[in-house]
Amino acid sequence: xxxxxxxxxxxxxxxxxxxxxxxxxxxxxxxxxxxxxxxxxxxxxxxxxxxxxxxxxxxxxxxxxxxxxxxxxxxxxxxxxxxxxxxxxxxxxxxxxxxxxxxxxxxxxxxxxxxxxxxxxxxxxxxxxxxxxxxxxxxxxxxxxxxxxxxxxxxxxxxxxxxxxxxxxxxxxxxxxxxxxxxxxxxxxxxxxxxxxxxxxxxxxxxxxxxxxxxxxxxxxxxxxxxxxxxxxxxxxxxxxxxxxxxxxxxxxxxxxxxxxxxxxxxxxxxxxxxxxxxxxxxxxxxxxxxxxxxxxxxxxxxxxxxxxxxxxxxxxxxxxxxxxxxxxxxxxxxxxxxxxxxxxxxxxxxxxxxxxxxxxxxxxxxxxxxxxxxxxxxxxxxxxxxxxxxxxxxxxxxxxxxxxxxxxxxxxxxxxxxxxxxxxxxxxxxxxxxxxxxxxxxxxxxxxxxxxxxxxxxxxxxxxxxxxxxxxxxxxxxxxxxxxxxxxxxxxxxxxxxxxxxxxxxxxxxxxxxxxxxxxxxxxxxxxxxxxxxxxxxxxxxxxxxxxxxxxxxxxxxxxxxxxxxxxxxxxxxxxxxxxxxxxxxxxxxxxxxxxxxxxxxxxxxxxxxxxxxxxx
Amino acid sequence: xxxxxxxxxxxxxxxxxxxxxxxxxxxxxxxxxxxxxxxxxxxxxxxxxxxxxxxxxxxxxxxxxxxxxxxxxxxxxxxxxxxxxxxxxxxxxxxxxxxxxxxxxxxxxxxxxxxxxxxxxxxxxxxxxxxxxxxxxxxxxxxxxxxxxxxxxxxxxxxxxxxxxxxxxxxxxxxxxxxxxxxxxxxxxxxxxxxxxxxxxxxxxxxxxxxxxxxxxxxxxxxxxxxxxxxxxx
Numbered sequence: 001x002x003x004x005x006x007x008x009x010x011x012x013x014x015x016x017x018x019x020x021x022x023x024x025x026x027x028x029x030x031x032x033x034x035x036x037x038x039x040x041x042x043x044x045x046x047x048x049x050x051x052x053x054x055x056x057x058x059x060x061x062x063x064x065x066x067x068x069x070x071x072x073x074x075x076x077x078x079x080x081x082x083x084x085x086x087x088x089x090x091x092x093x094x095x096x097x098x099x100x101x102x103x104x105x106x107x108x109x110x111x112x113x114x115x116x117x118x119x120x121x122x123x124x125x126x127x128x129x130x131x132x133x134x135x136x137x138x139x140x141x142x143x144x145x146x147x148x149x150x151x152x153x154x155x156x157x158x159x160x161x162x163x164x165x166x167x168x169x170x171x172x173x174x175x176x177x178x179x180x181x182x183x184x185x186x187x188x189x190x191x192x193x194x195x196x197x198x199x200x201x202x203x204x205x206x207x208x209x210x211x212x213x214x215x216x217x218x219x220x221x222x223x224x225x226x227x228x229x230x231x232x233x234x235x236x237x238x239x240x241x242x243x244x245x246x247x248x249x250x251x252x253x254x255x256x257x258x259x260x261x262x263x264x265x266x267x268x269x270x271x272x273x274x275x276x277x278x279x280x281x282x283x284x285x286x287x288x289x290x291x292x293x294x295x296x297x298x299x300x301x302x303x304x305x306x307x308x309x310x311x312x313x314x315x316x317x318x319x320x321x322x323x324x325x326x327x328x329x330x331x332x333x334x335x336x337x338x339x340x341x342x343x344x345x346x347x348x349x350x351x352x353x354x355x356x357x358x359x360x361x362x363x364x365x366x367x368x369x370x371x372x373x374x375x376x377x378x379x380x381x382x383x384x385x386x387x388x389x390x391x392x393x394x395x396x397x398x399x400x401x402x403x404x405x406x407x408x409x410x411x412x413x414x415x416x417x418x419x420x421x422x423x424x425x426x427x428x429x430x431x432x433x434x435x436x437x438x439x440x441x442x443x444x445x446x447x448x449x450x451x452x453x454x455x456x457x458x459x460x461x462x463x464x465x466x467x468x469x470x471x472x473x474x475x476x477x478x479x480x481x482x483x484x485x486x487x488x489x490x491x492x493x494x495x496x497x498x499x500x501x502x503x504x505x506x507x508x509x510x511x512x513x514x515x516x517x518x519x520x521x522x523x524x525x526x527x528x529x530x531x532x533x534x535x536x537x538x539x540x541x542x543x544x545x546x547x548x549x550x551x552x553x554x555x556x557x558x559x560x561x562x563x564x565x566x567x568x569x570x571x572x573x574x575x576x577x578x579x580x581x582x583x584x585x586x587x588x589x590x591x592x593x594x595x596x597x598x599x600x601x602x603x604x605x606x607x608x609x610x611x612x613x614x615x616x617x618x
Numbered sequence: 619x620x621x622x623x624x625x626x627x628x629x630x631x632x633x634x635x636x637x638x639x640x641x642x643x644x645x646x647x648x649x650x651x652x653x654x655x656x657x658x659x660x661x662x663x664x665x666x667x668x669x670x671x672x673x674x675x676x677x678x679x680x681x682x683x684x685x686x687x688x689x690x691x692x693x694x695x696x697x698x699x700x701x702x703x704x705x706x707x708x709x710x711x712x713x714x715x716x717x718x719x720x721x722x723x724x725x726x727x728x729x730x731x732x733x734x735x736x737x738x739x740x741x742x743x744x745x746x747x748x749x750x751x752x753x754x755x756x757x758x759x760x761x762x763x764x765x766x767x768x769x770x771x772x773x774x775x776x777x778x779x780x781x782x783x784x785x786x787x788x789x790x791x792x793x794x795x796x797x798x799x800x801x802x803x804x805x806x807x808x809x810x811x812x813x814x815x816x817x818x819x820x821x822x823x824x825x826x827x828x829x830x831x832x833x834x835x836x837x838x839x840x841x842x843x844x845x846x847x848x849x850x851x852x
Contacts, residue, residue, distance in 0.1 A: 007680065007829075007830070007832065008829045008830055010638050010680075011638075011679065011680045011829060012829070015640075016638040016679070016680075017638050017639040017640065017643060019638075020635035020636075020638050020639075021635070022634075022635050022636065022710055022711055022712055023710065024647075024650070024651075024654070024710050250647075250650060252639050252643050252647055252710070253639065253640075253643055254643065254646070258646055258650070300653070301654070301656075302654070303650065303654070304649075304650030304651060304652070304653035304654035304708070305650060305653075306649070306650075306653070335653070336653070336659065336661060336667070336669060337653075
């Protein structure tokens, strides 16, 4: 049954176009009862969810199947939530406006910790019991994929199963099992299905494991019986071998960008020690240059967008980047289509690439030196020098750019006052040497993440972070410099859950109950409610965020096997403390992180085109 | 060498759920539709070249329309039917080309030409007062002036709404449909829901609920020799 949305209701909320769908390339299927229905849920607003490549990939690959029907659902903004609740309108899918509770599977793509209360809120708005233990055969299966699946425990009690790693292949294995279960005779129960799912590589069914605690602290996770694996291995696909959305859905409501994405490679082996993505997407898997060009051209035709973004964790590192940019500019410029690079390395080469793609727009370039001193950059293994940054900015200025954005982190391991002042010195000297240029500085607090060499590190206490921010601000007072910082308290909450165990589920539930929603939106974030929720559950958040963890301690994410060994992470942590760099295995040689062994992969760059230029080591 | 440029006036419909898409999103979707249809557009000069498309007027969120006008500039000459077909094959459900013609390159931009717009307003609700509606509207229109406060950018201006209402009549009963012709363009643009509100305050009752009314723009006009002509006639 379709949910009815009245005009009066839609016109009383902001951006009603978020809720009506009808976009170009959206898929509308008539489903007979044998079809597996999959509600692809994103716990943030439409515009943000529609910019997520994973959503487009899964939507496309699922809807290619005749025996599956995938529809999208996003978090209604707070104004819409109020109206839906007062009118008794349940959470519905965009395409058919069917209640989400009627779907076979509700799959959330969860990008970060501050989206957790939205997951709960969406389940509640759908009328689905929040705890997986409260759900029966008639309820949808609730699963979570995306970055949050790497630290699944805080959401464990709300989720039937997690999907760890690349979803392109495993999602079909899941749908196959659900279909068999759904059409099966004799009514096997939900628990049997979950047991079968637990045997699929990459699927983690938390209800089949039990948390062991010693002295109040997490001590391990044990399977309840021998049929479930001790560890869950992340799934890894070959980008060239799996479906990709050649006709992605074109959002009608879009705040800033009118663009589509071609993913040029997945994974990154630069080895920045704070970066989780740099571990959990290994190894680097490049798409061939020809395939990139073909995909970009096809997407322009099928979507009509005015910009193509070449996405990856570090696009300038793509082996054949120059050839690809030349070729794409040549083919797309006559169609009035621009190219964009989402992230730039701070060096002159990157500026040259930026100039190739943006001949017209001269608005801003973004670099991320991350730390202000060479010493600290060596600790975090960010392999750029002051000279690189100066070169990059000089190159930008001489080619007509008038403003540069710089990203820094504060509170990195081993950071001292001197490193903070190092940021001031760097920016001031950039300012002095580049007359007429403006600098906007974004400062984010370092948040230690699981599965990284810094997973054992504490976050610097809030008061210290605040002090360091203040001295930065004071040091950078200038007409040509603007400083913005991420909310420190949001970062604190994020860090607690980024290292969280199963006990934290109760805190999420209490915080949601206390009105927390859209915690990543500064204007919605309710720090005091979070703090009250910790207190009510007698949990000290500092124990999670601000405590140094011993190497020997069991970690609540140890059962998630990313393919990168814990020994490698520990080795990297030790090297960090000694300020020793570790080089990119693409250029120097294997660093024995373990991922290639685990997956039996031989990492090689995408094929060079005959006559194609080759860029030599960075 | 200067490229030859051709100009076409497109009359677009915006229906159903598409009425919840704002003007900028609508304009962007139309631009993408042109690109999907493979229409080679002429580009604006300057810093950030954009395909040359000029809309007559921004339709308010929530309204349907049969008559959104946009002039597009192409670098290829098209048969009207061919271009219409290509566009309609490339636009989302709810946005339709229902008229297209070649227009002279040097003509006035549609946004400068537009002088008035016609609307059809369907109002759901009870019929108790409907028989009196005709006389209410008659009395309303006989007012010499209708003082109306309109919130502008940061201020509130007082206008005489009466001068901006060029026509107001009942088009159908049960459900009631009003037809309005309202001034549009640079010197004034009263909105249909404002007229409903003004009628309500005139008769002191919530006769015509603006939030429930389905409003559809049915035509846009330019003024020629004191007469209103549809924008399509150039």
